[in-house]
Amino acid sequence: MAEQLSTDDVRKVAHLARLKLSDQDVERFTGQLADILRYVEQLKEVDTDAVEPLVHAVELTNVLRDDVPRASLPRDAALSNAPAADGAYFLVPPILENA
Amino acid sequence: MPDVAHTPVIGLEVHVQLLTRTKIFCGCVNRFNPDEPNTQTCPVCLGLPGALPVMNREAFRLSLITAAALECELARFTKWDRKQYYYPDLPKGYQISQYDLPFSEHGALEVTTESGESRRIRIRRVHLEEDAGKNLHDESGRGADSRVDLNRAGTPLLEIVTEPDVRSAAEAKSFLDELHLLLTYLCVSDCNMQEGSLRCDANVNLHLSTGAGDAIATPIVEVKNLNSFRGVEAAVEFEIARQLKEFHETGRKLGDPGVEKETRGWDAQRNVTFAQRGKEEASDYRYFPDPDLAPVTLTDEEIESIRAGLRELPAARRSRYRNDLGLSEYDADVIVRQGERFADYFEETSGICGDAKQAANWVTQDVLREINDRGVEIGDLPVSSQALGALIGRIVDGTITVKSGRELFGLMLDESERNDEHSPDTIDRLIEERGLRIVNDSGALESAIAAAIAASPRAVEDFQAGKQQAIGPLIGKVMRDVKGADAKAVRTLLIEKLKEA
Ligand SMILES: [Zn+2]
Numbered sequence: 001m002a003e004q005l006s007t008d009d010v011r012k013v014a015h016l017a018r019l020k021l022s023d024q025d026v027e028r029f030t031g032q033l034a035d036i037l038r039y040v041e042q043l044k045e046v047d048t049d050a051v052e053p054l055v056h057a058v059e060l061t062n063v064l065r066d067d068v069p070r071a072s073l074p075r076d077a078a079l080s081n082a083p084a085a086d087g088a089y090f091l092v093p094p095i096l097e098n099a
Numbered sequence: 100m101p102d103v104a105h106t107p108v109i110g111l112e113v114h115v116q117l118l119t120r121t122k123i124f125c126g127c128v129n130r131f132n133p134d135e136p137n138t139q140t141c142p143v144c145l146g147l148p149g150a151l152p153v154m155n156r157e158a159f160r161l162s163l164i165t166a167a168a169l170e171c172e173l174a175r176f177t178k179w180d181r182k183q184y185y186y187p188d189l190p191k192g193y194q195i196s197q198y199d200l201p202f203s204e205h206g207a208l209e210v211t212t213e214s215g216e217s218r219r220i221r222i223r224r225v226h227l228e229e230d231a232g233k234n235l236h237d238e239s240g241r242g243a244d245s246r247v248d249l250n251r252a253g254t255p256l257l258e259i260v261t262e263p264d265v266r267s268a269a270e271a272k273s274f275l276d277e278l279h280l281l282l283t284y285l286c287v288s289d290c291n292m293q294e295g296s297l298r299c300d301a302n303v304n305l306h307l308s309t310g311a312g313d314a315i316a317t318p319i320v321e322v323k324n325l326n327s328f329r330g331v332e333a334a335v336e337f338e339i340a341r342q343l344k345e346f347h348e349t350g351r352k353l354g355d356p357g358v359e360k361e362t363r364g365w366d367a368q369r370n371v372t373f374a375q376r377g378k379e380e381a382s383d384y385r386y387f388p389d390p391d392l393a394p395v396t397l398t399d400e401e402i403e404s405i406r407a408g409l410r411e412l413p414a415a416r417r418s419r420y421r422n423d424l425g426l427s428e429y430d431a432d433v434i435v436r437q438g439e440r441f442a443d444y445f446e447e448t449s450g451i452c453g454d455a456k457q458a459a460n461w462v463t464q465d466v467l468r469e470i471n472d473r474g475v476e477i478g479d480l481p482v483s484s485q486a487l488g489a490l491i492g493r494i495v496d497g498t499i500t501v502k503s504g505r506e507l508f509g510l511m512l513d514e515s516e517r518n519d520e521h522s523p524d525t526i527d528r529l530i531e532e533r534g535l536r537i538v539n540d541s542g543a544l545e546s547a548i549a550a551a552i553a554a555s556p557r558a559v560e561d562f563q564a565g566k567q568q569a570i571g572p573l574i575g576k577v578m579r580d581v582k583g584a585d586a587k588a589v590r591t592l593l594i595e596k597l598k599e600a
Contacts, residue, residue: 016383018185055200056178056388063393067119067157070126070141078140078249081147088136089246092187095234 124152136248144253146191171206201226451488534582
């Protein structure tokens with residue numbers, strides 16, 4: 001049985017995903033996530049002793065393309081979905097380097 | 100605190116942009132183009148939903164070549180993983196990298212340190228990943244928005260990680276110099292540090308010994324932001340001194356509670372490292388196999404053909420020049436370090452003149468000085484290897500003196516355009532036109548000597564009175580009269596005649 005999921009675990013995952021959760025959210029999601037994990041844990045009942053570990057979900061291999069240039073998007077199009085742009089660059093809130 | 104002996108323990112992580120035409124997962128061109136930001140992007144490298152990356156065959160091929168040249172084992176099966184973190188230059192919110200099954204591991208690069216010692220630096224792994232875009236920060240201090248250029252996002256990037264085998268700042272620089280040379284010989288990267296095609300991080304700490312059989316070490320520091328080899332050397336030098344001082348002051352060591360790996364930046368202006376915010380733990384990257392990319396497998400035959408197809412590497416050239424051509428270690432190194440085209444020029448010259456040592460003298464001195472003075476590549480020098488080879492050949496076979504050879508070299512350099520037509524014939528024509536052929540005709544010499552003696556009774560008198568230097572003007576006159584005369588022979592003959600007189 002896995003360790004009990006704590007509210008701290010949920011806060012940490014939320015932080016890594018840059019999600020802002022209220023204390024109420026944390027409580028609620030801790031319960032929901034724990035339920036999901038318990039559900040998935042049923043897989044542990046399968047006997048995998050003779051099975052090679054799966055390293056990749058895709059069974060295809062060696063899908064490669066030739067090194068041939070294709071047209072890029074016009075800059076206007078590239079920037080068009082951005083919340084903020086100045087016509088040449090994407091704009092983001094100031095990044096504090098070395099902070 | 101008692102005296103402690105310290106051994107620097109340094110591992111390097113080098114990022115190299117590969118010389119492909121297109122990016123790693125899309126058809127956008129792979130070109131340094133900061134003047135036209137965000138003109139080389141598409142749904143794949145912008146990370147738009149639904150876009151599918153597909154591995155660039157050439158990027159993978161260049162990766163394999165590099166790893167093979169670094170003596171790495173190549174994996175029969177490799178896959179790509181998502182390394183998840185948030186930064187504005189990473190549009191997908193994850194970088195496609197390689198985690199537990201990199202395409203190559205366990206290599207080595209042999210380097211010669213400045214003291215001439217040979218060291219084998221082990222390579223832990225080489226993996227292939229994508230580069231991020233570039234953030235431009237507001238430098239005005241007014242807190243304006245940062246700007247993001249995604250032209251670089253998705254550039255194929257090799258990460259080369261060494262074992263912590265480097266033992267000094269100078270050795271770190273030697274390693275990078277040799278790696279740089281190797282990469283340029285392989286033509287896998289242009290290694291332009293100004294443009295960021297080659298970047299380096301250094302992990303540094305000190306193993307300390309107080310002589311009591313103890314094994315303690317200072318906390319490990321990763322120095323980031325090193326974009327010149329001199330920078331790496333200076334940063335490592337600084338870290339060694341800083342860590343030693345800190346240890347003496349605080350006694351903090353690796354393994355103490357609360358001691359974690361520290362990330363520091365390098366300030367090239369002030370020549371110091373400075374503390375940066377701690378990186379998220381490795382496990383926080385939550386790597387998992389990228390379901391958008393198929394794994395790549397290699398057969399034994401494919402691996403064999405990559406190894407067999409490797410061009411001659413710098414180390415092999417050096418030893419061939421020493422062992423087969425009889426060059427000194429120094430000359431071999433100077434030539435190989437100038438790059439493959441220069442080394443080829445040397446080999447062609449040497450092949451034509453038939454004297455490798457003479458050819459080495461000429462290319463490491465006259466030719467190297469000339470291309471440095473002109474600020475040109477070897478291919479732009481007006482004197483072709485054929486011409487130089489023919490010229491040196493005439494020195495080797497005794498037709499002209501070295502001094503005349505230099506005169507001819509200068510003449511050919513003055514030609515505005517490179518003339519690959521210079522053959523032994525045209526060299527010979529120049530020799531005749533300029534009257535540079537060494538005169539072995541004793542009749543011509545003797546009459547010139549007789550004339551010189553007759554014309555300068557004063558000098559003759561002085562010489563006979565014991566003033567050795569009085570012979571100088573006499574030699575000069577003979578040399579002027581008989582072009583191509585050998586000064587030593589003239590002197591010997593003159594002295595003979597003067598003694599007879
Ligand atoms: Zn693209």
